[in-house]
Amino acid sequence: MENYIIILLCLAAFFAGFVDAIVGGGGLIQTPMGLILLPNFPVSTVIGTLKVPAFSGTTFAAYQYVRKVNINWRILSIMMVLAFPSAFLGSTLLTYVSNDFMKPLLLVVLSLLAIYTYAKKNFGQHQEKNISPRTQIFNALIISFVVGFYDGFIGPGTGSFLVVAFIALMGFDFLHASANAKMVNLATNFGSICLFILKGKIIWAIALRMAASNALGGFLGAKLAINRGNTFIRIFFLIVVIGTLIRFAYDVFYK
Secondary structure: OOHHHHHHHHHHHHHHHHHHHHHOOOHHHHHHHHHHHOOOOOHHHHHHHHHHHHHHHHHHHHHHHHHHOOOOHHHHHHHHHHHHHHHHHHHHHHOOOOOHHHHHHHHHHHHHHHHHHHHOOOOOOOOOOOOOHHHHHHHHHHHHHHHHHHHHHOOOOHHHHHHHHHHHHHOOOHHHHHHHHHHHHHHHHHHHHHHHHHOOOOOHHHHHHHHHHHHHHHHHHHHHHHHHOHHHHHHHHHHHHHHHHHHHHHHHHHO
């Protein structure tokens, strides 16, 4: 394989890790680039290969968040345990059926999400105190299963959906939502990776090089998010959601 292809993939992995560490959505950068530069490989092989750098970047970003942000480990542990098999199940289904039928629905959901986040200026700026622990646990189970399955089956935008879910259903602000989203995303990525390893769908010579670049991007992105706080993350979140919206619009109307 030509060196320039590896360099371009590593650059994409770096920027994907950087963006993903702040609000999720790194798949918007990494996935299209992988599909474009590796056209001779099956789509499932490309997606499986890209899960390795995604996991690497998320790991380094999560480490930064855990050092600086308070984490409710009781709830988070439950979510990670459930998210792993949910993602594994989603990736299993992906190996048998196409996920294109979901994209029109996601286009509508993302449009509403972007409008709501822009219109509601205080969305995710403060932590809500009126959500009971029992309600939080119930919501955590729903989030883990739904978003975990989504990550395994579709992928792009998972981090952003997790951030929204933590804000809307768990009462977190953007910073704490991003921190917890990274930990759950670790479990979903790992669940998918296990499936793709069993299916022999990972090109390790590419995956490991991209993983190093993604990890550096994740490390730097998380540090920036922690230092800049909720307002910065909200703006970045809107940019990523709009980018995700454009990506799905392209898939729906031009493919």
